[in-house]
């Protein structure tokens with residue numbers, strides 16, 4: 001979108017401070033949505049030279065957090081939990097009531113963010129995943145009642161980048177495990193299925209395509225047709241058939257249990273990420 005169009009649409013300049021894995025994924029998703037030009041998205045990290053590929057994609061890149069905040073109305077914080085206090089204290093003098101702060105940082109509460117950033121700044125917490133780069137993220141959002149308008153603003157942005165759900169703040173760590181980490185769990189499941197496919201005769205690229213498209217189809221049945229997983233499974237499991245035999249073999253080996261335990265473990269670890277002794 002050209003700058004004049006951008007201004008007409010009311011879209012604001014966005015600074016993404018801490019442009020690592022999730023920060024750059026958000027930047028690419030925003031640009032791919034067509035609502036923001038890469039030129040209106042400023043990305044920072046201390047080693048800004050590592051953002052060269054993003055600069056070539058026309059994003060503004062810098063190591064200067066303060067200048068980025070000065071030129072943007074929307075500031076996305078995407079550093080690690082233990083880097084957040086220092087970063088917010090650094091930009092605090094530049095933040096004013098016109099700024100909206102969206103933090104994607106795991107485990108740092110809105111109260112803590114407001115304390116570091118200054119009370120006048122509207123603060124929203126988001127938890128998303130790397131599929132945001134292609135507009136297919138699951139993003140959970142929360143904010144304190146005083147930031148209700150900013151929450152709506154954040155929802156409008158993330159709605160353009162996948163699905164959103166507004167949740168209570170006490171569930172943000174659970175959202176980290178299920179949506180943030182969850183994408184890795186499903187990717188590993190697809191990879192494992194493709195390895196099974198190779199063992200039974202497909203070249204690895206064919207097996208990966210078949211596994212990924214089958215996983216996508218399963219997800220679409222739930223999302224688009226609003227089905228329940230078990231009713232869809234019942235349609236596939238012919239009595240004495242090969243699906244139920246394979247599925248039961250997986251369950252005997254702890255398939256559902258492994259996923260549940262993995263998500264619970266990630267949730268427990270997420271709750272300790274911000275503690276100094278971990």
Ligand SMILES: NC(=O)c1ccc[n+]([C@@H]2O[C@H](COP(=O)([O-])OP(=O)(O)OC[C@H]3O[C@@H](n4cnc5c(N)ncnc54)[C@H](OP(=O)(O)O)[C@@H]3O)[C@@H](O)[C@H]2O)c1
Nearest residue numbers: 018019020021022045046047078079080081083105106180
């Ligand atoms: N990865 C995910 O899928 C995901 C999903 C949801 C939420 N999160 C959360 O998002 C945060 C970032 O995760 P990540 O995986 O993207 O980590 P990451 O790849 O390590 O990115 C963090 C970035 O912050 C930069 N940084 C650190 N201190 C900075 C400062 N003072 N000013 C500017 N930039 C600074 C680092 O680069 P330099 O060292 O060059 O400064 C690094 O590129 C974490 O809190 C994580 O829990 C991640």
